[in-house]
Amino acid sequence: MKKTTFFLLCLITTLPFISFGQTQTTIEDEYYSYFKLPREGLFLHLNKTTYFKGEEIWFKGYAYDQRNQLASKGTTNIKVGIYDDEGNQVKKGLYAAQNGVTYGNFAVDSIFSAGTYYIKAETNWMKNFKENDAFIQKIEILTDTQTTDNTKGEVAKYDFQFLPEGGHLVANTLSNIGFKVIDNNGKGVIASGVVYDSNKKEVASFKSNALGMGKFLLQPQKNTKYTAEITLKNDSTITTKLPEIKTQGISLMLQNSLDDKVILDFSTNEETLKNNAEKAYKILIHQSGKLKIATLQFSDVKKAVSIQRNQLFKGINIITVFDENKKPILERIFFNDDGIKSSKINVTKLNNVKDSIILSVNELQLNENANVSISILPEETEAYHPKHSIISAFYLKPHAKGFIENPKYYFENMDKKKKYELDILLLTQGWSRYDWKDIFSKKPLTTHRFENGITISGRVNRPASGVEQLFLHATKNHPAKFIDLDENQSFKLTNFFLEKEEEIRFSYINDKGALKKPSMYLRFLISNEEDKLSESYLNETKKIQSVTSNFNIPKDFFYENAEALDTVLLKAEKKKETPKFNNLFMNNPSVTEITLEEYSRYINIVQYLNFNGFNASEDMGRVFITSRIPKAGEPAVFFNDVRLRNFDILYNMSLAEIERIVTDRYSVIPTMQQQTTGVIKIYSRQTPLFKKSGNTAVYLSAQSPETFETGKKYYAPKYASYLNPIFQKYGTVSWLPMVELNTKDATVFKIYDTYTKNITLFIEGISESGQLISERKTIQIR
Template sequence: MIFITLHEIYLTSVKIKYLIITIVLFASVTALADDPIVDLFKLKVVKPYTQYFEQTRERVYVHTNRSEYFAGDNIWFKAYVYDALYAHPVNETSKLYVELFNPLGKLIERKILFVRNGVSNNSFHIEEDLEAGEYTLRAYTNWMRNFKDQSFYRQTIKVLNSDLQKKPILKNQKELPDVQVFPEGGSFVEGVKTRFGIKVTLPDGHGTQATGFIVNSKNDTLQTFLTNVFGLGDFTITSEGNDSCRIITQFGKGEQKEIGMPMPQKKGIGLAVNNLNESKLIVELSCNEATLSEVKDKPLCLLVHNNGNVYQCIYFNFNSTLNSCFLNPKLMGPGINYITVFNADAQPIAERLVFNKAINIKGSIDFKYQLANDSLLFEVSTADSSQKPAIANLSFSVLPAKTTGNKFKTSLYADVLLLYSLKGTVESPEYYLESNDYERRYQLDNLLLTQGWRRYNWQEITAGSTPKLRYAFESGFEINVKAINAFKNKAEAKSTFTLFSPENNLILAVEADSSGKASFKKLYLKDSSNVTINASNLEGKVKNRVIETQIVTQHLDSTIIVNSSRSFQTDSVILQNPFGGKTIKLKEVVVKAQKKKDPFEGNIFSTMDDRTITITKENYFLYNSLENLLLIEFNAFTARDGDGNLTINLGASTSGSPALIVDGFTENLTSYFDRARIEDIEAIAINRFNPKLGMNGSNGSINIITRKEPVDWWDSNNYSHLSTLLVKGYAAPVQFFQPKYVLKPETTDYQKYASVYWNPNVQTDSKGKATFKFMVPKEIKELIIRSEGISQNGTVYFVDRKINLDTDL
């Protein structure tokens, strides 16, 4: 058996050091130089694997001040953008998209945040009339869209309202839970003892406790199992030839479900890992006699890795049906590690996820506090994993101890060590990291058993494939401009563009290239600010110049997929809104502030699924044309052929253009779009499939309501050398303010739903110190302090602590 590390492959200066360790562990090792086995796997596995991860993988985590909110409250949050490989804050990207979606998956609001040193913060206001339910907070960068093996950050947020509360229920109450089994390593081989992970999931996506047993064709019980509250468990079994076994799962009130066990393979290699010993990790590779006759004396490679880091490589020959080795956790990466076994053709044949706590990346947060007049003064101390004072960037949330808003399921610490490397949704990841006792390590290992193969595709990697980079790092905004000679109707190269934006403190000038084009890049532009660009000749005269402008925007989703098996039922409990709100409840009648008239009211082609936008004086200047409006607001793609005929794709399953309805009558797309002016339109509704149009609505519909009276908004584009753009830029920074509650601090509802303090910008100095203070109502005697953060070297910080102001001061 040959043991080799990443350092041996690339750093010859330290090769002798690891050779000494290797010879102690494996006495059969005599040399590594020029070994053809090592060269083979370096070329076919290690090299393409490291190349696949050469590009930075960004990851986003969002710390919110609460886990649930009342309508009328603000969702205060801080976003951390870090390098998934090293957990360092990223500096390349300065633009972050943060979105809030309603319980149906429709976009409510999107904010673009300016990221500096890997962090940013802001808030979403929850309107008083929003219905109760589970909302989704999503965050990502443009660069993250390049990697299909990487998911955006998503967090479910519960919103309450003073109306009758709506509780999630299952649409199909009779639907049974889903039961899945996962053989350890990915293979269930005949005659080989195999451990299985089992996962029992309710239709709403949550796991559930269950018991069960495995029976053979004679109904003999071969094994039993028990799942935890998250529906995860395990059992071990050895196959009995061709005998078909069944898994019988029992749950709820006497209900049960039966599924078939997977049939074992005639040949294959089983991978088993014992990761419950803190000082060493035991790896076993097993096969049956039929397999041994084929693989005996052929080389295999065992790779320990994670997200582009290769920690260990073990090369060996199969000489018996059971082969084992020990791995030192201190030579592995922190958190999730992948153990992948490759055959002699460098193809993956088994894989197992393990968790390593031997490498500590968690720093410590300590704080002292004292009363200072009517405020609580906090002194924060931070240290790295070796307990040396360290600079850290932290966020602090302070809530009453009896709050219902501290039911967080995850943390930045769990995101770095656990979530980034796993597929799909993990229930309560923080649970697995709260302690390091045997039971918690066992439950975490069961979670990893149910993960199967890593989410990236090994076949693509070993074939030398790398991610196609279609989306760039975004560093500010970009505006593209073009000058056209009005008389000659062609590009005018001898042009100068001047950009004015007093709101953004910008005055810039750039000359056109040979095609009459230029770009203003890396602009810091505030949201809802105006930018005016002038085109002139090189002497500054505007004669004969027509300018075309375009703000570079991304085509982003306005809907997401949410759990469709969940609907909501009305609860009899009526909660008092701590903010007072605009809603007045009189017995069974709800009186609300009068809403503005819907432009599509009474329109026979309007549906509940329409996505609409109203053209106002405030957003009018944002759009250069009707086609540009469809792209920005609805992600609709437009194109014209050589004859100028227009086609539009709304994202429907078919490739045809949608039906166009203007004031209740169908219109020709090309003809209308050629003559339409934005200022003549009151509102537009888009529907990807409009059933009210029958077959004519199969490609969707564009429903337009025009104005009954003209508007006199000034249009700078009437001056063809000028273009004024209304920019959807960076959201303005917001300062936390303590809400004005109508409830008194001593009431139960206040202590459930109120927020005491939120500070997203606590920065400790070189001595690891920072101070801040905040007001605490004298009636509040206990607080929950939750803090998260990160340092520039990748140390992660997390604390969730209860303090008593009577006994601790």
């Protein structure tokens, strides 16, 4: 047996180089083809999951590259929506992610009534896949309207399932049989039981953990039927049959408790050996498009395979065994913690300053920078019940199918007990969520594009010809620039980000150098259509009792219910705003606002520059500008902060088209060729120089039908009293969505002092190398 184990160990350690005859390529290619398209996951960290009307639902979104196990920096367009208990969309927004993260909020306003809602996050790209990777979290809304509990009076029902390791029982092979018992709310129930054979002889016994799951050993015999008698925690009993026993086949028992390796114990029976003496099986160990392959042949009824953990994939691994006909005959999911580093967050109170508390937070174990979000609630909170942590959302959710009660539990303070319970969970999961029938036949197609910002296409209709460039005016997220047009006077912009109610503006420059308003056709390509939650998901959660049942908000819990005071009006003269311009490269800028006086003094901009410190001339459509400093050459000239390659667009440009000119004769800009002395910055007119009736705009403006929401700065709700027990259970202290942790210094921040004795910080995030952070820290404030 030891020789066999050592031989197969060497076999596994060279997994990437093993051949499997003529059929290996087919299975491997089918698998790689199914996972060819990159898959992304999403996780929303909410500040809490139970809200009062008048509060805000604050969230931080994390995008994850499943194959590379890193923050997904390619994802930008994330759609976040709120849905009612029937799955109907209530609110929805489009949020831009940067470096894999975004944040935002929804107001709990008059649209909401007391009851259950859901918040969902997804991307357009996710729609290409059968496996739904959208993030959904149940939330509760509390109002002053009492709701009723519809679950009361229901008769308790229990579902008991036996799940053999690998998927089936084979006669005369020792097997692990997983089991789970759940009630009609989908929660695990403590149970114990006895297994009897056909002769009513006891052959095994079992007992579940607190989550209603467990396993036991059984060596089933051929032509024997087995029955289990289960005793529940209320002393009631149920009887059920074990799965059917196969006369031929192989079984698997996985040992996942050793620190450095995983052992696979394969078993078969004499009848299988006799009929398939030379039969070879293929073992695939895979995860999200990554694959290792080995062969398995039986010379005896047992084979043991030892695999070093550092040769496996980090996180979930799926073992699938195929027969010679490429048919998957067993599958086992297990978790490998090798390569997963645990974080260690330290939180310290530093000081009290007036009505605020100064806290510091740092990470002591990962030794790398991290981006985290922190929800701060009273220690006694009952308002925070997320289904997933960032760890369970990205390590477990993409691979497991079906409902899992409290998946984040398995990754909180993970010790040997938690690892054992996680292994039991994965054993009872059976096969992974990826169906091999789909892998062999239904490959994902890119029918839904990978959206990054808004795509804008357009065509200039008037003037009908002669326009080679458009001028795109600056927006909040994009600098001004010139856009080249094709022979049809058309263009296309990609990765454009327009915020709510923001306009995009275009101008063209005529042959006299004046900015003019074009007539254009514009098309905005972006998706954020209304949708609905699936019935299958709603059915999983509807039976779970809502915390809003029979709950009333106390009177005057918020300040908004208090007596209104008389208005005090303060008057002051409005301070004149200083003109804004980009002073990059400029040491001592001179700013000239173009008024009617300057317009009447100079024929055009070339004459203006000639009289204001530069040598400027124009001839036959060409413009020439040089510095008056000896041997200085041409200055750097910018038009709306876009540096000009040549100055010809300034030919005969009237000062009526210019709002402001900023010059600096002596600033030096180093370049690859030579130093440039002098800077000129010209800004096009946004307000009319002459008072005229009618439209005098020099640009065409348009709004996209869908734009990006902007995350607001967090503000605390106006609770009337922080000493009210309702605040301690359902109130919020603070929310910090964008906290950067570094390896050198602690990050210091302040929160409002709510006079709470102890506070709890719920921390979620990701490090720069993709290590996931999820911690809960309670500290004493006073």
